Amino acid sequence: MEEIDVNSSTPLCPSARAEVGNSAVFGVIAGTVENPQVAYLKQVQPLTDELMVLSGSVTPTEVFRIAAPCAETGCQHFDGANCGLATRVANQMAAVSENLPPCPIRRECRWWQQEGKAACMRCPQIITDNYLQSEQLREVATPKAV
DSSP states (O other), rough: OOOEEEEEESSSETTTOOOGGGGGEEEEEESSSSSEEEEEEEEEEEHHHHHHHTTTTSOOOHHHEEEEEEGGGTTTTBBBBBBBHHHHHHHSOOOOOOOOOOOTTGGGGGHHHHHHHHHHTTGGGSEEEEEEHHHHHHHHHHHOOO
């Protein structure tokens, strides 16, 4: 797989799918099934075929937080200017961190660029493929009609 360009002018989506290509792992899902939390890596790691295999019988986004260049108009959450998912996470989710998490993609992250600290304080609870998510998280993750 192609290595992500963290110096690109396109912001990174911190909740990207593995299959989009040009993606990288910046966190591993830790915690419990009931209370998963992202453990951030010190350095972004390219999403290689070996990492894909390590995810085993689950989707890579059940065990990794993956970043990729924002798809912008190719994404159901993008309204032409902003990421609606970032806005909903920042405004509707409770903060789960008292300090900024040690995130290796912060400078390039669309959520950070758009929502700042509010998104970062909620980011550790976001699991892209979480099949036991709360009703609130399900509602936040659902794109709104524009």
